[in-house]
Amino acid sequence: MKIRILAGAVALVSSVALSGCGYLPGAGAGSSTVTVWLMKGSTSQGFLDRFKESYEDEHPSVELEFILQEWGGIGPKVMKALEGDDAPDVIEVGNTQVAQYAESGELRDLTLESMRELGGEDWLPGLAEPGKVNGGQYGIPWYAANRVVIYNKDIFAQAGITELPRTREQWVDISERLNTSGRQGIYLAGQNWYVLAGFIWDEGGELADDSGGDWEGALDSPAALRGMDFYRTLQALGGGPEDADEQSPPETDVFAEGDVAQIISVPGSAALIEQGNPELRGKLGYFPIPGKSAKRPGSVFTGGSDLIVPENADQRSEGIEVVKALAGEKWQTELARTMSYVPNKPALARVVEGEEGTSAMAEGATEGRATPNSPHWPAVEADNPIKPYMTAVLEGGDPAEEAKKASDRITSKLITG
Incomplete structure (x- = not known):
């Protein structure tokens, strides 16, 4: 795909x-x-x-x-x-x-x-x-x-943030400081599964793997569950919807309103943001998605x-x-x-x-x-089990149970196409 x-x-x-x-x-x-x-x-x-x-x-x-x-x-x-x-x-x-x-x-x-x-x-x-x-x-x-992190330089400056985060821990700390009344520390929709994939990879997990000879969903591994837990922590530091992806509404439109400190998107999205709010021209900055340590950036799709x-x-x-x-x-x-x-x-x-x-x-x-290198992966994306899994966890569902259900659905699609 x-x-x-x-x-x-x-x-x-x-x-x-x-x-x-x-x-x-x-x-x-x-x-x-x-x-x-x-x-x-x-x-x-x-x-x-x-x-x-x-x-x-x-x-x-x-x-x-x-x-x-x-x-x-x-x-x-x-x-x-x-x-x-x-x-x-x-x-x-x-x-x-x-x-x-x-x-x-x-x-x-x-x-x-x-x-x-x-x-x-x-x-x-x-x-x-x-x-x-x-x-x-x-x-x-x-x-x-x-994807990278696109941020509003004015909001960072108003909060006294002069150094960009290099680790997840620093990133969460900064986002918490930015998440105040009338302002979102980060806007992250609940079903942005491409971003989740990076967090899962950082933990050593996979969306699916073929280590046993056949492709199987792997969202229920301990590593993948840790990736989802970090996603939940970060997503809570803003008002992103839990039951929609980054296009519903478009995250660039939300950012253009001027009260969002950060989004995770491709740099090219800056042009759409500035088109929606010309006052933001020259006020947007970028940094790689932080990793678990400062030695290297976070994994990305x-x-x-x-x-x-x-x-x-x-x-x-x-x-x-x-x-x-x-x-x-x-x-x-x-x-x-x-x-x-x-x-x-x-x-x-x-x-x-x-x-x-x-x-x-x-x-x-x-x-x-990249996504699992199975010829049947497009079938997974066509009716993506990862999105409802993310929403279920963000709305309070048991992560392990929901991950197992989503993994089973992925396995079925990778077998049958």
Whole structure:
């Protein structure tokens, strides 16, 4: 499934919007045309124009054709292409979608290319791990984004807070100080399960695991229960609804009202906040979600895209070369600066230094993770048992009992799809 934080907030606030679906005409005829499916909103027209011109100059016998796709309904469309006789040569997919496509047996294993020429051992784990299935690297990391804490600098200053928290303990202490009459220390909706996932991972737990050979829900483990307990502590330091997610109402709208000190969201959400309340321009700050110790930030859910190459692509070899270029340092740098994304390697975080929100996101990305790498995980998200579990606990239900029920539902979906 494509990650909501990119399909929603980040795509909406991208600095340059893509203008419709279609192909980019080539500058000249080449002996081979490499067809690349990219998702609408993932990058700008300007980036694609620059990449196309540069690549075709360096490869005179190649013409690039970019076809922009909508995220809605993309899964069946990709599966049909993979199983047909007219597959594109490169496809951008959500990082958590790779497993279900690899299960079809119709993807090219790019392990040799990724390790030998792209330095795959240095990729962000939240992008690289979902692209690795049964020991083969089928998805090549392209870009990433993850949540950070967005805070109101004026409210922090009024409360006398001059140092940003580096640990959970400091974070809770600050949020308690900020949570006063008429002001929310933090706005956290009760069903923001992506945030909960990070807390569970920090404790050493999982949403689901396959340690026994088959995928099973794992919300009822002691570690996962500790993660939910921390979520409950933090969520109580504001007025977020216990029975809704971050879109009901949109957390950016709530923050824009001016009496919320913090939210947990992607940096791109700042544009929506400022749109709702222009008086907040220049008053928003960012810091990585704090971890259990100051040695490293908290775990975060990594959203983003990988690039795949269909086994039956007409220009498969040329498609692999295009993937290498898009995932290499030159164009990773260009993409990160153009779109305020996190590059696919922590070592490239320097290219977004000076951009406060993106820098905080890049720091947090070093502790990034993805959802369980099961081809049936999309079925879990389609009718998500984690959300009602969270609400039940926040409303006073027994955590262990509610976690067991939710875990059983997850197990059932991972078995049957």
